Amino acid sequence: MTGEGWIGRLREVLARRAPRVLEREARAAVLVPIVDDGGPLRLILTRRTRHLPTHQGHVAFPGGHVQAKDRDVVATALREADEEIGLAPDRVEVLGPLDDLLTHDGRVAVTPIVGRVAVLPVLRPRPEEVDRVFSIPVAELADPGRWVDDAFHHDGEILWGLSARIVASLFREGR
Numbered sequence: 001m002t003g004e005g006w007i008g009r010l011r012e013v014l015a016r017r018a019p020r021v022l023e024r025e026a027r028a029a030v031l032v033p034i035v036d037d038g039g040p041l042r043l044i045l046t047r048r049t050r051h052l053p054t055h056q057g058h059v060a061f062p063g064g065h066v067q068a069k070d071r072d073v074v075a076t077a078l079r080e081a082d083e084e085i086g087l088a089p090d091r092v093e094v095l096g097p098l099d100d101l102l103t104h105d106g107r108v109a110v111t112p113i114v115g116r117v118a119v120l121p122v123l124r125p126r127p128e129e130v131d132r133v134f135s136i137p138v139a140e141l142a143d144p145g146r147w148v149d150d151a152f153h154h155d156g157e158i159l160w161g162l163s164a165r166i167v168a169s170l171f172r173e174g175r
Helices: 003-016 073-085 161-174
Strands: 026-035 042-048 063-065 093-097 108-117 130-137 151-154 157-159
Touching: 003 093, 003 108, 003 161, 026 073, 026 161, 042 073, 042 157, 063 073, 073 093, 073 108, 073 130, 108 161, 130 151, 130 157, 151 161, 157 161
Parallel strands: 026 108
Antiparallel strands: 026 042, 026 063, 042 130, 093 108, 151 157
């Protein structure tokens, strides 16, 4: 899976499609950052701290609830990535949104925003929210043999639930 080939396909597909938007009172957005810096493509993920009110200790993409100050879900995803891991918005080429997904209880509609990061800065996780920032090679995530019961194990972390569904959606769009 080459960087420009897959990234180019994603850019094209996401630009021409109308994503499914689910209507919920509570809305959130996450950034799905794909590092494309000349090495193997990889996704940046976080492990949330255990003292957060929800999703404690889960592997997640940087993101959070839409706030009144956000002009749209793209702004939410970029703001949250900056706040949580120090990935400045000007470091992200937004490729487009994936279809909205619902949290496990169905109350929050989450919009995944796919972004390309050509030059990865030193990331600074916000300790109140993030225990760890790490990446997983896209080639490993694309290997169906690496997934067990809709979960992916990598370097002591388990990617499952909503984040795993986001990865599956990303690969559906990028094939």
